[in-house]
Amino acid sequence: MAKNVLIKKPNPAASKGYDEIHPITKAGNVYTSRGISLEEMTANRDGYGPTKNDGNAYSVTIVGGATALVEGLRVMVKINANSTGAATLNYNGLGAKAIKKANTSNVTNLKAGSVYTLVYNGSVFMLQGEGGEGDAVSGDIRAGKTAETDIGPVIGSLPVRTGGAVTPGASAIVKAAGIYDEQITIAAVSVPADKLLTGSTVAGTPGTMPNRGAVTITPSALAQTILLGYHNGLGVVAAVTFNPAKVLNDTTIAGTKGTVPILGTHTSSINTAWDGNNLYVRIPNGAYVNPSTTGYPEIIVSPAQARADTNIQAGNIRNGVWMYGLQGNLKPWFGGLISVNFATQAGANGITEEMFRFPAGFTYATFAGSLLFGTSNNNSYQDHSLVLQDNQGNQLLILRHVINGSYMNLTHLATGMVIDKGSRRITFYNTIYMTDFGSTGDIAADGSFTKPFNLDGPVAMIHVVVASLGGGYSTASARGAATWN
Structure with a gap:
């Protein structure tokens, strides 16, 4: 640790004596115990x-x-x-x-x-020496004067005004803002009370003239008298207000003519609407006051408007029947029951067997029941098929069995068939156990076909046997109802 050291030198004049020595140096060379120079402390x-x-x-x-x-x-x-x-x-x-x-x-x-x-x-x-304070701005201080505020000296801008006399008039008199060093005198107002209406006061003087005020007269079926006295010109006769749209157009009230049209004995409807239960007839706005020969005004509904129910269409009306101006084209269904069973034994070769026929002119033709096609072979040869045939000899293959030299039994069963002439589709309905009926021949699964075939003429279901040899047999049967329209 540093110590204070006193510098001395011998004094010859004094026996064993010493004189103190005080060196002279710069303040920057002298440091305190905190390491700060004397020069820094002085500055x-x-x-x-x-x-x-x-x-x-x-x-x-x-x-x-x-x-x-x-x-x-x-x-x-x-x-x-x-x-x-x-x-x-x-x-x-x-x-x-x-x-x-x-x-x-x-x-x-x-x-x-x-x-x-x-x-x-x-x-x-x-x-120390904070000076003035306050939040006054120039507009708060008399013009030409200065004040010290929080933001420093502020020179005033508030103008000095002169006073004088003010004579009241019809308009407001505004004295400019500023400092007034002189008084302001407002002249007196002289008011003749007998010429001022009762209920009014001017400059503290109440009026004494009777005032009838503003009279409002509401028209009625009887004449009305206006009372004598002073009226201020604001009296009115109340307007007669009504809705012209609720008054017939041959009637005028208080100078205003009604706008409700008077309709004739027969008026055509605008349109109609059907909600499934009721037919709504929309009629023109107006007054129906002219009866026809029936004693009542009548509304004319056109045939097209009467058919607002969309179920009223030609396809739902019997063919040749007219309804609301529309001729029906719904054809009745015809048909009957079918029960045929062809079982061809060995040796029956090159034969055809018609199972049922739809006549020419149908739109839809259906068969519902059992349509069976089967083969039993006993190590021999069987070849037979089920086809649809038109009146031109064109055939659409439905199913074909060809079995040669093996023991095998095959059976296919359909529960129905639909021919849609309009879309040219023929659809078969299979059982859940036999699903190939009508989808392995000329007719696609969606009922479409590409081979030429005439649906305008009669269409027959034909069993064609090419060969039936040996101990087997081929079979085709139809039991159900065939219908068409």
Whole structure:
């Protein structure tokens, strides 16, 4: 540890005596125990430095400054940012202390770039030489005068006005804003009370003239008398109001003619609507006051409007029957029961067997029941098929069995068939156990076909046997109902 050393030199005049030596040097060469030169301490003896801030909390670091806050400590700070509220100062990290004015109120208006002198009084920093304060602006101060405020000196702009007399008139008289150093005199108003209506007051004088006011007369079926007296010209005869759309067009009320048309004995409807239960007839607006020979006004509904129910269409009306101007084209269904069973034994070769036939002119043709096609072979040869044939000899293959030299039994069963002439589709309905009926020949699964075939003429279901040899047999049967329209 460094010690204070006193430099001495021998004094010849004194026996064993020494004189003290005081060296002369620069202040920058002399350092305190804190490592700060005497020159730095002298340059900043009052303490000066820029601040940092976190909001309204300011801090300053003074090189060579005090290490403890003592009463009378003086510091000058340059503020880095405007304050927005009560400000504090943390000197050399010794703790934040409030900054107060001489009246002990908080300092809230520190300005960035300004230098302030603060003195610690033992508890807070007191702002020195703060100058004027207040929030007055130029318009609050007499023109030509200057005042010190929080933002510095402010020169007044409030004009100085002269007083004088004011004579009331019909319009408002506005005295300009400013400072009046002279009195303002408002002239008296003389009011003749007998010429002022009762209930009115001018300049404190009430009127005495009787006032009948504004009379409103509401028209009625009888004439009305207007009372004698003073009327202010605002009296009215009430308007006669009504809705012309509710008055017949041959009637005029208070100069206004009605607009409701008077319709004739027969009026055509606008349109109709069907909700599944009721037919709604929409008629023109107007007055139906002219009866026909029946004694009533009549509405004419056209055939097309009467067919508002979409179920009324040609396809739902018997062929040749007219309904609401529409001729039906619904053809009746014909047909009957079928029961045929062809079982061809061995040796029956090159034969054809008609099972049933639909006549020419049908739109739809159906078969419902059992349509069976089967083969039993006993180590021989069987070849037979089921086809549809038109009147031109064209055939559409439905099923074919060809079995040669093996033991085998095959059976296919359909429960129905539909021929749709319009879409040219032929559909078979299979059982869940036998699903190949009608889908392995010339007819696709969706009922379509590409081979030429005439549906305008009769169509027959034919069993064609090419060969039936050996101990087997071929069979085809139809049991059910064939219908067409």
